Amino acid sequence: MHHSIWKDFSHIKEHPALEGDKRCDVLVIGGGLAGILTAHFLKEAGIDCMIAEGGRILSGVTANTTAQITAQNELQYSKMAKSGAFKAKSFLHANLWAVEKYKEMAKDIECDLEIKDSYVFSLKDTKKIEEEVDVLEVLGYQAGYVDSLPLPLDVQGAYIFPKQAQFNPLMFAGALAEKLNIFENTFVREIKGNTAFAEKGVIKADRIVVATHFPFINTSGFYFGKMYQKRSYVLALEDGPDYDGMFVDQEPCGMYFRNYRNYLLVGGGDHRTGKKGGGFEELKNFSTLHYSCCPEKYHWATQDCITLDGLPYIGRYSNALPDVYVATGFNELGMTGSMLSARVLTERITGKDCEYGELFNPARSALHARLFMNLGESVLHLLSPATKRCTHLGCGLKWNAAEHTWDCPCHGSRFDEHGKVIENPATKNLKNPNN
Numbered sequence: 001m002h003h004s005i006w007k008d009f010s011h012i013k014e015h016p017a018l019e020g021d022k023r024c025d026v027l028v029i030g031g032g033l034a035g036i037l038t039a040h041f042l043k044e045a046g047i048d049c050m051i052a053e054g055g056r057i058l059s060g061v062t063a064n065t066t067a068q069i070t071a072q073n074e075l076q077y078s079k080m081a082k083s084g085a086f087k088a089k090s091f092l093h094a095n096l097w098a099v100e101k102y103k104e105m106a107k108d109i110e111c112d113l114e115i116k117d118s119y120v121f122s123l124k125d126t127k128k129i130e131e132e133v134d135v136l137e138v139l140g141y142q143a144g145y146v147d148s149l150p151l152p153l154d155v156q157g158a159y160i161f162p163k164q165a166q167f168n169p170l171m172f173a174g175a176l177a178e179k180l181n182i183f184e185n186t187f188v189r190e191i192k193g194n195t196a197f198a199e200k201g202v203i204k205a206d207r208i209v210v211a212t213h214f215p216f217i218n219t220s221g222f223y224f225g226k227m228y229q230k231r232s233y234v235l236a237l238e239d240g241p242d243y244d245g246m247f248v249d250q251e252p253c254g255m256y257f258r259n260y261r262n263y264l265l266v267g268g269g270d271h272r273t274g275k276k277g278g279g280f281e282e283l284k285n286f287s288t289l290h291y292s293c294c295p296e297k298y299h300w301a302t303q304d305c306i307t308l309d310g311l312p313y314i315g316r317y318s319n320a321l322p323d324v325y326v327a328t329g330f331n332e333l334g335m336t337g338s339m340l341s342a343r344v345l346t347e348r349i350t351g352k353d354c355e356y357g358e359l360f361n362p363a364r365s366a367l368h369a370r371l372f373m374n375l376g377e378s379v380l381h382l383l384s385p386a387t388k389r390c391t392h393l394g395c396g397l398k399w400n401a402a403e404h405t406w407d408c409p410c411h412g413s414r415f416d417e418h419g420k421v422i423e424n425p426a427t428k429n430l431k432n433p434n435n
Contacts, residue, residue, distance in 0.1 A: 004064050004300040005236045005260060009112070010170035012058055013178050018186040018201045024050045026349060027196055027203050029188045030211035031057030033065075033173050033334070034327045037342035038209055040176045045350050049180070052196065052203060054187035054212075057177055058170050060423075061213050061334065064302035066234060066267055067169045068246045068258060069102050069335045070118040071095030072161040075128055075250055076310050076331075078135040083309075087359065089139045091311060094356045096141075098336035099164055101343075102172075106165075111172035112260070118164040118246045121149055126157035128250060133159045150243055151257060152290040158247075166246060166258055169335070189427045191217060194323055207349050209325045210317060211341065214305055214412060214424045220318035224393065224425060226366050227305045227313075227329050228374050229412025233269040235283045236298035237291050240264025253278070255286070264294065273303060273423075274381075274398045274409025281402070301403060303412065303423060305329045308368040312337045314344045314360035325349070326362055378410045391421070391428040406430065 026042055028035045031053030042049040051057070071092060080088040106113040122129050129145070136143045136159075144160035183198075190197045195204050210216070215223045239262055248256040255268035266287060271277020280299055287296065307313065307329035314337075317324040325345050330337030340356065347354040358364075378395065386396025388406055395410035405422065406415040414423035419430030 002299060004234070005263060005265070005298045006063060006067070006168050006170040009168055009261075010174055012056065012170060012174045015057065015177075015182040015184045018052065018183040018198050018203070020201045022050065022201065022203045024048045024181075024203065024205050026050075026207045026209060027052060027205035028209045028211055029196060030213065031177070031182060031184065032060055032062040032211065032213065032338075033058070033169055034338035034341045035209070035211035036173045036177050036180065037338050038211060038327065038345050039180050041342040041346040042349065043180065045346055047349065050203060050205070051180060051182040052186045052188050052198065053182065053184050056184055057182060058173055061302055062169055062173060064234075064300050065169055065334050066256065066258060066265055066302075067335060068118065068164070068166050069099055070161055070164040070246060070333075071099050071336060072118045072120055072164065072248075073310075073331075073333055074120055074248065074252075075132050077139065078128070078132045080310060081135045081139070085139065088135070090356060090359050092136070092139055092141060094340055094359065095333065095336045098339035101339055102165055102167070102335070106167065106172065109172055109175045111167045111169075111175070113165055113167040113172070115163050116166050116245050116258070118161040118248075119146070119149060119158045120248050120250050121151075121153075121155045121158035122250045123154055123156060123254070129157050129159050149247060150241070151247060153255070164246065166260070168260070187427075191324065207323050207325065209327065209345055211327045212424050213303070213328065215317070215326050215328055216424045216427050217317065217321070217324070218393070218425065220320045221326065221362060222366070223313070223326075223328065224411045225371060225374055225378075227307050227411075228377070229273040229303050229305055229423075230270055231273050231277070231279075231301055231303055232267060232332075233278075233280050233283055233301045234265055234267040234299065235280075235287055235296050236260070236263045236265050237287055237294035238263055238297045240291055240294040263297065264291070266291075272409065273412040273414065274407040279402045303414075304332045304334070305412075306331055308366055308370045309364075312340070312360055313362035314341045315348060315357060315362050317362065319363065381408075381410050388430060390426055391430060392426040
């Protein structure tokens with residue numbers, strides 16, 4: 001089935017569309033995990049909050065995650081420590097807090113949460129793995145090390161974060177959503193001041209949170225330069241081996257594995273959105289070779305926002321928009337990123353001390369090599385000939401034959417074959433999509 005496994009094991013309550021004008025203390029735009037957790041925390045703090053979702057809640061990136069709740073982040077901590085041990089230690093502690101918060105909340109929510117060890121492995125050599133373990137020890141965290149894993153790969157070594165977690169994200173977030181004030185099929189195309197404009201009404205709020213995966217306000221924040229998006233693919237194989245853990249290759253385009261019920265999830269085939277990559281074909285070839293007795297029951301793809309420095313952007317959208325906040329750029333750590341967004345934004349909005357506010361400040365320096373690479377991609381595809389142009393900033397779109405979509409290689413917007421926008425930052429459908 002061309003949808004994620006989570007949908008067949010969960011039921012998401014429907015919510016009405018916005019009709020007429022509304023007012024609230026805080027409006028959250030985006031009904032994914034980050035938006036729902038933020039609204040949940042705000043409600044707990046006594047804030048009158050609404051969510052506006054363009055389609056169905058939990059039908060976008062959250063529905064397509066592999067739902068690994070882990071503070072382990074490939075080899076990010078050793079990279080981050082090179083520019084300051086304090087930053088790396090703060091990020092580590094923030095992610096560890098998020099993991100424990102999920103465990104705590106899941107005690108009251110049926111969501112198939114399981115405690116699992118998390119592994120990052122290398123197929124080449126162990127030098128970088130060992131360096132990551134050494135840095136983590138300096139930061140005060142004891143990561144384990146193993147020489148081999150039960151995977152059908154030539155693993156040279158791996159390091160372990162014990163007692164992380166995995167769950168069904170739709171069961172978890174769907175339970176939280178039932179107690180929130182939500183408008184579905186309410187696509188916010190524009191924000192002016194403290195007012196959000198949808199097709200059949202407006203919502204005025206003292207504060208607005210943009211939790212739309214990729215921010216859609218182009219005139220502030222420069223997020224289309226500070227991030228790019230990448231696609232990643234997943235197969236769910238029935239009656240696959242139970243590896244009893246979560247496993248990720250240290251390489252950016254490597255594979256990952258986890259189990260859910262009687263299924264083995266195999267992921268990989270990553271590539272920048274709008275570019276060519278391994279995709280489903282790579283995974284299907286791998287599963288045919290190594291899991292020929294395990295029928296494929298589900299396959300799906302997801303999209304991640306990758307920032308310049310490996311840290312998400314959580315906080316004020318920009319200095320020009322003092323009452324608008326943002327949560328984006330989770331760098332393949334969407335579960336912990338969503339939980340941290342809820343905490344940081346709630347603390348910011350309620351005026352409490354914010355321990356990680358400066359760490360995730362969207363206004364931090366953008367002077368990184370990746371910025372110029374992102375800008376170069378934009379210039380290249382703005383100037384190149386194309387049959388279709390993205391409604392975001394006009395980049396030439398590429399046809400994605402595997403998913404039957406038009407994808408933007410500049411900023412990651414995507415459109416279905418009929419021209420309807422399905423991934424931001426674009427907010428408008430294609431004109432004359434059949435031409």
